[in-house]
Amino acid sequence: MLMNVLEVAVFAMVVLGPNQRPFNCEVSVGGVRCSHGIAAFREGVNDIVMSDGVKVVKSQKGELQFSNGVIAKMDSLGWVQFSNGVAVRRESSEQFRFSTGMVCRFTAMGRAGCFREAAKPRQPQE
Template sequence: MNVLEVAVFAMVVLGPHQQPFACAVSIGGVRCSHGIAAFRDGANDILMSDGVKVAKSPKGELLFSNGIQAHMDSLGWVQFSNGVAVRREGTERFRFSTGMVCRYTAVGQVNCARE
């Protein structure tokens, strides 16, 4: 689990009505400025403070406990069933179909904002 991964999952859970926020590594997990915190749950899973668990299957698929489903489209975007799409831009940045971008701003810190 890393801070950028948590920010991306938090952005997906927010759905298409995303607002800017920041996340930082803290004791035992990651805390974000909009109130969401995330903690490792087992070897590959992340438990968010809003109760949503994100699991990675052995095939690399994302499984959200709230029913959100994901699939990769032919253009490299991961499409989520709640209307959000995201794609990786390099190793330190993710772009969302909503115009938001999550990127590292310092070691252990991520900012998600409209670009």
């Protein structure tokens, strides 16, 4: 079973903390490799181990635990708040938005990218 490349990109963004920068990830032999050097590999059915040593454990309820101590809580507005200062929410099945202004989304089959979304121009008031 192929790993979900977007899921790995989102977990990598969480591990980076608030100092996020753009990168791309793609499915490769045995896992997912990202342009900033992090790779991720499946361990068991639900768990992912990243090359920096951080393990992400997903419970059957979908709760996340990071082996580096980062914990996640859902707030009332649909954002997942992480204890390292990062917040993220799903905007669609193909895109996640971070409180830092970064967005991660599928870019092609087996590929995802995370980048700072350009500010939208303001519409003139009538």
